[in-house]
Amino acid sequence: MAATMKNVEEIRSRVILGEFGVKNVHTSDFPGNYPGYDDTWDMQKFQKNFRIDVVHLDESSMEFDMVGIDAAIANAFRRILLAEVPTMAIEKVFIYNNTSIVQDEVLAHRLGLIPIRADPRLFEYRNAAEEEASEIDTIQLQLKIKCSRNPRASKESSDPRELYLNHMVYSRDIKWVPIGNQADVFADSSIGPVHDDILIAQLRPGQELDIVMHCVKGIGKDHAKFSPVATASYRLLPEITLLEQVEGEKAEQAMIKK
């Protein structure tokens, strides 16, 4: 589309969803592209036009609008959230006893994916050369659970919840074992899995798990278990223009409900 006087503003500032494709996708407001416009980067202008509006914020998700920033930088933020924000996650799993039906490596993989509540800023990365786990770079967790038959179950029942004790291993069974001075430093904050009800394995009487785990600090680029977000995404703020007046019933239907 030629840049005539009328649609220069549209080309500079809008991405258009056409019937067969998307138009004006790439940023074109660079200095020298449009005569009469000064597009050189100006920090004052950016600060004046930039604002953030939080739409929704709760424990597990957040949505906010950023106005006045280019998609290149917003995308950089998204990429950093996914891959370069560090977290703590279980890395080394020492299996002393696993008589459950879940294989060692599958169990270790599942444990690695459990989100751990610990502030990664208070820990350091572990050097590749270090063999010993130190209090500044490791969190030690323990999972020790044995399934047994319930002596008080009635004879006819077939419900596993009644027949067996500890037959479902949840993340709440993972206990934190403080090393070094961690007991003093983290006395008030509870270190452990974020969610209590993640099912790790199922056991039957006689099967047991005796596992010690080391959590280290890492980033999503290394392994997805270190990514702090379930996902992070962005989209351009939509602008919907009604071409004609809408009245009556159609207006009721079209009303945007929050």
Add this chain to the structure above:
Amino acid sequence: MAGEGEKKPVLEMIQADGADEGCVTFVLHDEDHTLGNSLRYMIMKTLDVEFCGYTITHPSESKINFRIQTRGGLPASEPLRRGLNELTDVCQHVLNTFQARVNEFKEGQEQPME
């Protein structure tokens, strides 16, 4: 990122034209689109930059070729330095604004509950 044992270059400069300081290709190690695209945007917004682009030479290698061509005899490292500083400033400003707005929102949420 986790520390590495040996020293690896972070940034190399390759000049294709003999004497012209204005056309330089930089090789940035351990970088990808995260820095490449955002830095390209900031440098394109600078005056006197005739060309700015980046490529990822091969997806298995984490390095980018970043090329800057300037107009008027300006050495190419100048817009690169400016672009990096401006990108840092932008991110700092976004962080400050974000923290302020989130705190405002949280306070606004607490009040109706009280």
